Amino acid sequence: MYVNTKDILEKASKEYYAVPAFNINNMEFFHAILEGAIEKRAPLIIETSEGAIKYAGNGDIHKGAKYFVELVRLFADSVDIPIALHLDHGKHFEYIIAAIKAGYSSVMIDASEEPFEENMKKTKEIVKIAHAAGVSVEAELGQLAGIEDNVSAAENVLVDPEQAKIFVEETGVDFLAPAIGTSHGAFKFKGEAKLDFERLQKVKKLTGIPLVLHGASSVLPEYVKLAEEYGADLGGAKGVPEEELKKCVQFGINKVNTDTDLRIAFIAGMRKFLKENPKEFDPRHYLGAGKKLVKEVVMNRLEFLGCAGKA
Numbered sequence: 532m533y534v535n536t537k538d539i540l541e542k543a544s545k546e547y548y549a550v551p552a553f554n555i556n557n558m559e560f561f562h563a564i565l566e567g568a569i570e571k572r573a574p575l576i577i578e579t580s581e582g583a584i585k586y587a588g589n590g591d592i593h594k595g596a597k598y599f600v601e602l603v604r605l606f607a608d609s610v611d612i613p614i615a616l617h618l619d620h621g622k623h624f625e626y627i628i629a630a631i632k633a634g635y636s637s638v639m640i641d642a643s644e645e646p647f648e649e650n651m652k653k654t655k656e657i658v659k660i661a662h663a664a665g666v667s668v669e670a671e672l673g674q675l676a677g678i679e680d681n682v683s684a685a686e687n688v689l690v691d692p693e694q695a696k697i698f699v700e701e702t703g704v705d706f707l708a709p710a711i712g713t714s715h716g717a718f719k720f721k722g723e724a725k726l727d728f729e730r731l732q733k734v735k736k737l738t739g740i741p742l743v744l745h746g747a748s749s750v751l752p753e754y755v756k757l758a759e760e761y762g763a764d765l766g767g768a769k770g771v772p773e774e775e776l777k778k779c780v781q782f783g784i785n786k787v788n789t790d791t792d793l794r795i796a797f798i799a800g801m802r803k804f805l806k807e808n809p810k811e812f813d814p815r816h817y818l819g820a821g822k823k824l825v826k827e828v829v830m831n832r833l834e835f836l837g838c839a840g841k842a
């Protein structure tokens with residue numbers, strides 16, 4: 532059933548498990564993720580960036596938002612696991628309104644690159660509009676380095692837990708993404724992963740609301756290796772180890788944004804298939820090879836984050 536993201540996350544926050552939020556840009560990734568969540572009997576959060584909405588609408592953001600709502604609702608209304616659709620990194624007013632208008636479960640207003648007061652003001656405005664439409668809201672405090680779609684920041688600016696308390700009280704935001712050291716993409720750390728668990732625990736204590744981890748892909752070595760075996764060039768790729776993610780869940784993270792891991796799995800599956808099947812040109816076959824590995828990664832992540840069986 533199609534639900535509000537807040538309902539999924541409040542349950543997760545109470546029971547101290549996390550739900551991955553999987554990014555999609557097309558139908559094939561959605562099908563692979565859905566299959567994995569059904570098999571694992573897990574709640575499911577699908578999220579799309581602004582770039583994904585523009586891509587799906589072939590340039591028209593209202594068509595793109597509607598496309599994803601129709602695609603997700605079509606399946607959500609016929610399965611008995613809770614499924615929510617979320618706008619990831621909403622930075623432009625017109626995309627946020629397009630998502631609310633189309634029927635998204637929730638929207639992120641990402642004004643974290645702005646000064647604190649400005650971020651608070653923008654978030655407050657979106658919360659007012661979204662709540663009036665029954666849509667829940669995510670916001671971000673602090674900055675993640677790295678590139679994601681059109682979202683880029685120079686270096687990491689970690690969240691200030693005292694500011695987080697004021698921010699949540701002032702804005703009424705439903706769930707919050709505190710920057711604690713992760714970054715987007717496949718090249719997250721120069722050395723070892725370093726997350727600020729102290730800070731995370733303080734934010735949880737001071738806000739008491741569901742928390743979101745961005746840049747949470749593990750960049751699984753076996754999939755990187757497979758992709759490279761068939762010609763990919765991902766040298767130096769490094770993500771957040773699963774053990775570190777489990778600690779994040781222990782300290783109050785409930786939504787774990789996962790995009791890069793699915794992209795690497797998909798390209799690994801497709802590259803292998805194309806190399807081994809030079810005569811093949813049915814898109815359902817070569818895209819299907821990517822889907823298969825995406826489903827594997829999805830099922831593994833649902834398992835270790837503790838939401839398998841929680842549908």
Ligand SMILES: O=C(COP(=O)(O)O)NO
Binds near residue numbers: 554679715716717791
């Ligand atoms: O934060 C993310 C995804 O992060 P990854 O690049 O680590 O998958 N989406 O908002």
Ligand SMILES: [Ca+2]
Binds near residue numbers: 643644675
């Ligand atoms: Ca941001």
Ligand code: NA
Binds near residue numbers: 578617618788
């Ligand atoms: Na998000």
Ligand SMILES: [Zn+2]
Binds near residue numbers: 620679715745
């Ligand atoms: Zn993100």
